[in-house]
Amino acid sequence: MVRNITLGQFIPGHSVIHRLDARTKILLLIAYIVFIFCAANYISLLMMTAVSLAVVLATKIKFRLYLKSLKVILLVVLLTGILNIFNGSGRILWELGLIKITEGGINNAIFVTVRIAVLVLISSVLTFTTSPSDLTDALEKILKPLSIFHIKVHEIAMMMTIALRFIPVLLEETDKIMNAQKARGADLESGNIFYRIKALIPILIPLFVSAFRRANDLATAMECRCYNGGVNRTRMKVLCFSGLDLFGLIFSMIIFVGVIVSNLCIPAVVR
Amino acid sequence: MENFIQINDVYFQYEENGKDPSDKYVLNGINLNIDKGEFVAIVGHNGSGKSTLAKHLNSIYLPTTGDVLIDGMNTKDDNKLFAIRKKVGLVLQNPDNQIVAGVVEDDVAFGCENLGIHPREIRKRVYEALEAVDMYEYRKSSPDKLSGGQKQRIAIAGIIAMQPECIVLDEPTAMLDPQGREEVMSTIQKLNREQNITVILITHYMEEAVLADRVIVLDLGTVFFDGTPREVFAQVEPLKKRRLDVPQATELVHYLKGCGYPLPDCVLNEEECVQALLKILKR
Numbered sequence: 001m002v003r004n005i006t007l008g009q010f011i012p013g014h015s016v017i018h019r020l021d022a023r024t025k026i027l028l029l030i031a032y033i034v035f036i037f038c039a040a041n042y043i044s045l046l047m048m049t050a051v052s053l054a055v056v057l058a059t060k061i062k063f064r065l066y067l068k069s070l071k072v073i074l075l076v077v078l079l080t081g082i083l084n085i086f087n088g089s090g091r092i093l094w095e096l097g098l099i100k101i102t103e104g105g106i107n108n109a110i111f112v113t114v115r116i117a118v119l120v121l122i123s124s125v126l127t128f129t130t131s132p133s134d135l136t137d138a139l140e141k142i143l144k145p146l147s148i149f150h151i152k153v154h155e156i157a158m159m160m161t162i163a164l165r166f167i168p169v170l171l172e173e174t175d176k177i178m179n180a181q182k183a184r185g186a187d188l189e190s191g192n193i194f195y196r197i198k199a200l201i202p203i204l205i206p207l208f209v210s211a212f213r214r215a216n217d218l219a220t221a222m223e224c225r226c227y228n229g230g231v232n233r234t235r236m237k238v239l240c241f242s243g244l245d246l247f248g249l250i251f252s253m254i255i256f257v258g259v260i261v262s263n264l265c266i267p268a269v270v271r
Numbered sequence: 272m273e274n275f276i277q278i279n280d281v282y283f284q285y286e287e288n289g290k291d292p293s294d295k296y297v298l299n300g301i302n303l304n305i306d307k308g309e310f311v312a313i314v315g316h317n318g319s320g321k322s323t324l325a326k327h328l329n330s331i332y333l334p335t336t337g338d339v340l341i342d343g344m345n346t347k348d349d350n351k352l353f354a355i356r357k358k359v360g361l362v363l364q365n366p367d368n369q370i371v372a373g374v375v376e377d378d379v380a381f382g383c384e385n386l387g388i389h390p391r392e393i394r395k396r397v398y399e400a401l402e403a404v405d406m407y408e409y410r411k412s413s414p415d416k417l418s419g420g421q422k423q424r425i426a427i428a429g430i431i432a433m434q435p436e437c438i439v440l441d442e443p444t445a446m447l448d449p450q451g452r453e454e455v456m457s458t459i460q461k462l463n464r465e466q467n468i469t470v471i472l473i474t475h476y477m478e479e480a481v482l483a484d485r486v487i488v489l490d491l492g493t494v495f496f497d498g499t500p501r502e503v504f505a506q507v508e509p510l511k512k513r514r515l516d517v518p519q520a521t522e523l524v525h526y527l528k529g530c531g532y533p534l535p536d537c538v539l540n541e542e543e544c545v546q547a548l549l550k551i552l553k554r
Contacts, residue, residue: 010373012411104464134371165373191485214368219329224361225382225429226353232387236380236394 011128015060016244018129024245027124028252029074034165035259040268044259051255052118057194059129069124070117086106088200107269132178137239162218172210179207249268274340275437275469276305276328276359281337283323283492296335297323298476299492307436310463310470312480312500315489316514321473324489325441329359329469338483342436357386360430362440366422366447367414375417375425376410380546382433393432400432403466420451424458431462437469438462444476456482477504477518481539505537520544 001147014020017025032052039045057067060237070077088105140157147153181202182188188199284297297320305311315321326332327339330346341359344351360382365371365430372378373411375399383393399405404424414422423443425470430438440459444452456479464468482484484504490513496503504510504517511517517525520541528534530552538544 010413028370046494100496131377133377152338161372163370165414168413172415190442214365217363217365217368218371220326220361221363221373222381223331224329224356224357224363225433226385228353228385233384234387234390234393235384236390236397 007253009064009127010131011061012131013060013129015129017055017059017125018245020129020244020248021239021241021245022130022134023141023239024241024248025126025130026135026138026142028123030246031088031256032122033119035256036122038263039268040263040270042269043266044262045111047255047258047262049114049118052122056121059125061128065128066121066124071121072119073116076177080116081109081113097215104270111270118199133161134237134239136160136164137235137237141239145162154233158230166211166214169214170207173210174207177203187241219251274304275307275342276471277299277338277340278303278324278327279338279340281324281327281334281339283320283327283335284331291408295493298327298334298399301489301492303487303494303497305469305471307469308463308467309458310472310482310484311487312472312474312483312485313487314477314480314490314515316475317493319489320492321489322441325361325471325473328437328439328490329356329361332362333440357433357520358435359439359460360433360435362423362426362430362438364442366426369426370414370422370429371411375406375412375414376474378414378425379410379428379432382429383514385472386433396432396434397428403431403462408443412458418451419447422453423447423451423455425531427455427462428468431466431468435468438472439473441473442475443472444474444479448548452479477516478507478540481518490515500539501537504539523547 032048036045036048036052039048056063085108086103087100087104088102088108090102090104093101093103093106130138136157139160140153143151143153143156178188186199186202188203190196190197191199278301281298281301282295282296288524292542299311299320301324303318313321323332327334327346328341330339330352333347341355341542344355346355354487363404368497370378371381379400380393383396388396398407398410402412403451404427406421406424409417409425414425414537417425427438427440427443435530438459441494447455459470459472462468466513470483475481479502481500483500486496486498486500487494488503488510493499495513496506496510504521507517507522516522518539520538521544524534524538527548534547535543538547
């Protein structure tokens with residue numbers, strides 16, 4: 001049950017997107033998310049969607065995997081989409097008692113659905129094409145300025161690395177413990193919600209105990225390998241900006257300017 | 272240099288809060304000298320102090336009394352801590368719990384990165400280390416997709432990338448299947464032979480101890496036997512009394528010899544056992 005999680009999975013490859021610097025990818029992802037929510041008319045929305053799809057194609061990763069991560073949030077997307085149909089103003093298209101469907105409502109629904117779908121797609125691009133260590137490395141570099149406020153950026157990045165590394169280990173362990181408790185007659189699948197939450201206790205306790213034991217081992221292993229909290233630490237893979245990153249940045253800038261211009265020239269159809 | 276590792280009269284007890292420091296020592300006066308390039312197996316039943324001793328060799332634990340010297344450096348000396356850990360690498364039992372990064376080559380690089388080595392040099396060392404443990408083609412994989420034996424070899428690669436002079440392995444095969452065990456053992460032997468790395472193997476598999484140049488038997492925190500595998504495993508009765516096994520072939524020959532057959536004092540593996548038995552059957 002816990003095996004089919006595509007979120008946060010890295011798929012090695014050699015595409016243009018794979019070769020972009022992780023810092024570029026993180027910053028551009030944030031910018032894309034901002035602009036997809038800024039796009040207020042169909043021209044700019046179409047522009048952002050088209051670019052995002054182009055990026056998805058450029059990763060050369062099977063589209064099936066993207067669909068898999070879309071499937072996870074399908075329910076949320078549909079629900080917000082449907083709710084938004086009824087929330088709007090403007091010309092009334094159809095009316096039944098208190099329920100009104102308006103032009104604005106339809107627009108809202110389309111925008112919300114497309115925005116969330118593109119958001120998920122473009123975030124998947126980041127996690128699919130960037131190895132976890134590059135990702136945390138880039139985050140460490142991006143957040144570095146925060147260390148003047150005594151925020152321990154290196155420690156946060158190291159914690160993220162370790163967390164990402166141990167997610168599959170702990171998932172497997174959870175599976176094992178669940179099976180072990182079931183073999184002892186634990187009932188996890190019936191009863192009301194409170195009963196089921198209570199039934200999770202005999203799974204969580206051994207899981208925590210084993211997590212602490214693992215942490216203890218890992219700390220020893222890190223000490224054995226001369227870890228001293230990131231002082232004088234070097235990295236094997238040095239992040240470096242290349243012409244490719246420059247191209248990506250300029251290309252994105254053009255798109256963003258396009259979105260701003262079209263927002264200014266064409267009246268907004270959503271708030 | 273002689274006496275690469277010197278263990279001088281080491282006593283050790285775990286600190287227990289609130290309880291008076293009784294006379295319950297885990298290590299009870301251990302004296303050992305280990306030379307460079309040796310392949311030493313340390314055996315003993317649970318609680319004999321063998322894992323505790325292993326953790327003394329790179330100052331994870333410090334002796335309560337006595338000294339551990341690594342290449343002349345005392346493990347109690349704080350300034351020498353990293354120099355000691357660079358010389359003596361420790362591989363633990365559970366392969367899952369000692370892998371830090373989510374990609375094999377990043378994990379192997381971890382130790383070197385901590386030492387502040389130049390990126391290009393790190394890459395060279397990582398590739399060499401991965402080749403030494405025959406895991407080069409897996410360098411881009413995620414550790415979760417590997418078998419236990421492969422993961423343990425990655426952990427060993429992570430240590431040898433730091434170019435230590437000695438590797439201590441604390442029951443590295445205890446959680447592995449027979450195939451994984453064989454992979455790890457042949458890797459260890461190769462490193463010892465080809466790169467002249469001192470190997471200290473903590474194990475409770477006597478078949479593994481037989482492969483070493485020297486076997487040290489610990490019992491109740493003291494050195495009970497110290498000698499070549501042939502010398503140590505000739506002592507079948509005393510070992511049995513201390514709840515320790517001997518290899519099956521050794522035990523069989525010992526038993527038959529006890530029944531009056533003219534057999535050698537000690538055989539170490541099936542091959543020698545078969546030869547010895549053939550000799551008396553052919554007569």
